[in-house]
Amino acid sequence: MRAQARWLLGIGFFILFFSVWAFxxxxxxxxxxxxxxxxxxxQEAILLFTEFNFSHDIAMTLWRVLAGFILxxxxxxxxxxxxxAHKGIEAFLEPFVSFxxxxxxxxFIPLLILWAGxxxxxxxxxxxxxxxxxxVLMVAVxxxxxxxxxxxxxxxxxxxxxxxxxxVLIPGAAPEITEILRLVLGWAWTYVIVAELxxxxxxxxxxxxxxQALLNTGQIIFGIIVIGLIGLVSDFAFKxxxxxxxxxxxx
Amino acid sequence: MxxxxxxxxxxxxxxxxxxxxxxxxxxxxxxxxENDFVTILGPSGCGKSTLLRIVAGLxxxxxxQVLLDCAPVQGPGxxxxxxxxxxxxxxxxxxxxxxxxxxRERLMGATEQKERSDYFINKVGLRGFEQHFPKxxxxxxxxxxxxxxALANDPKMLLMDEPFGALDNQTRVLMxxxxxxxxxxxxxxxxxxxxxxxxxxxxxxxxxxxxxxxGRIKTEVAVDLPHPRHYTIKTSPEFMALKARLTxxxxxxxxxxxxx
Numbered sequence: 001m002r003a004q005a006r007w008l009l010g011i012g013f014f015i016l017f018f019s020v021w022a023f024x025x026x027x028x029x030x031x032x033x034x035x036x037x038x039x040x041x042x043q044e045a046i047l048l049f050t051e052f053n054f055s056h057d058i059a060m061t062l063w064r065v066l067a068g069f070i071l072x073x074x075x076x077x078x079x080x081x082x083x084x085a086h087k088g089i090e091a092f093l094e095p096f097v098s099f100x101x102x103x104x105x106x107x108f109i110p111l112l113i114l115w116a117g118x119x120x121x122x123x124x125x126x127x128x129x130x131x132x133x134x135x136v137l138m139v140a141v142x143x144x145x146x147x148x149x150x151x152x153x154x155x156x157x158x159x160x161x162x163x164x165x166x167x168v169l170i171p172g173a174a175p176e177i178t179e180i181l182r183l184v185l186g187w188a189w190t191y192v193i194v195a196e197l198x199x200x201x202x203x204x205x206x207x208x209x210x211x212q213a214l215l216n217t218g219q220i221i222f223g224i225i226v227i228g229l230i231g232l233v234s235d236f237a238f239k240x241x242x243x244x245x246x247x248x249x250x251x
Numbered sequence: 252m253x254x255x256x257x258x259x260x261x262x263x264x265x266x267x268x269x270x271x272x273x274x275x276x277x278x279x280x281x282x283x284x285e286n287d288f289v290t291i292l293g294p295s296g297c298g299k300s301t302l303l304r305i306v307a308g309l310x311x312x313x314x315x316q317v318l319l320d321c322a323p324v325q326g327p328g329x330x331x332x333x334x335x336x337x338x339x340x341x342x343x344x345x346x347x348x349x350x351x352x353x354x355r356e357r358l359m360g361a362t363e364q365k366e367r368s369d370y371f372i373n374k375v376g377l378r379g380f381e382q383h384f385p386k387x388x389x390x391x392x393x394x395x396x397x398x399x400x401a402l403a404n405d406p407k408m409l410l411m412d413e414p415f416g417a418l419d420n421q422t423r424v425l426m427x428x429x430x431x432x433x434x435x436x437x438x439x440x441x442x443x444x445x446x447x448x449x450x451x452x453x454x455x456x457x458x459x460x461x462x463x464x465x466g467r468i469k470t471e472v473a474v475d476l477p478h479p480r481h482y483t484i485k486t487s488p489e490f491m492a493l494k495a496r497l498t499x500x501x502x503x504x505x506x507x508x509x510x511x
Binding site: 025096149153154155157158159160167172246247249251 | 307308309326327328329331332333335337339341342343344352355357384386387397400401404455470
């Protein structure tokens, strides 16, 4: 399928979605109390930016996601590589990490509030907890699945065990590791909103909770759409970065 | 003349997780001299690759040991360059970077690395492809790079595990000539595993015929064809006679392998 046709089809669904929404809300089939129309939403959006300093909320949410996510990547990627490269480290950590992976991050909110208060640290830590174990496990699997014959070839070329890790395992797994990070960043977004729903005075999640109290569905929907848009942009950025850095893997 | 490589009583038994034992190699004794080009010929699954992997240090013998220049082989190392049947170029490195992999690993200076890689890129006829990635090259070109990569490291021995097995027939014949030409010029000690009889005779000065599993060296046949060898030698009476003899040897082994 041609690239142009793909784009048109992709955009086509968005148009269809908005038309159906507009049809039911503007046509009066749905009560405005439950669902605002696209027009109301745009008006509310303008209000949010002009009157309620919504850009500050967006900035706060962005910074929380990035801080928690980058922290998780800085801890998780090296740990995952170590686990994937050394069977001993894997045997030592894997059961614990697998266990932690299934702990729901949001269940930690009460504890985190107790430990870190309701400030920024609590939110960043929640995203960290939600992301780090996933990153560790997925990176470990992808490094562990390195091609055996490449490792052997490197050995016959005189590579040391540390050379194998640095020059075979890591470069071989790098494209997949960025893919993993792209995926986990998406999940980090869901955690940040959860973190902001409770004990927060700024951020997109906080704005959504406030609007709920005022039955302002226009603002709620706009908040959700903003999250989606930022997610879409970061996804594209990650994909573009991946293509640029690892031309070889898409040959 | 003392041996370059000495394989002494090397056997290999594989044990499955259920405790089932497979005898891949019965004790093998074999000697190779400096500049020998030995082909190991045998039916598939006869354990010839296992022997090569043990010499490379990628597998451990159950009994016996391998000596290279009188020192026991403990594990894989840069003194035994290897070319595999599968394409094992690092896909994230360019052709030139692949050839420099071993040189970089031993911290050779950049200028010398460049000189050596240029020399071998010329040798295998890949000038102009230095900055390509492996996936952009044909199978034959990738195996040529793998040969250059192994040779650039200046190993004491070159181990080749059916390196042309995955190539089409025309390319394979050209690769054989290329490798033989390099060997005639550079004089390396080469151990070359194959199941192709023509290939075994054309390249070698000695063919070691492997028996069916459990593998052992059944016979050794000297190939006294003159060098440099031209591909037309394959139709000479001497070549045909050797081929007839080896075909017979291999046939019995393949039949024996089929029985199991």
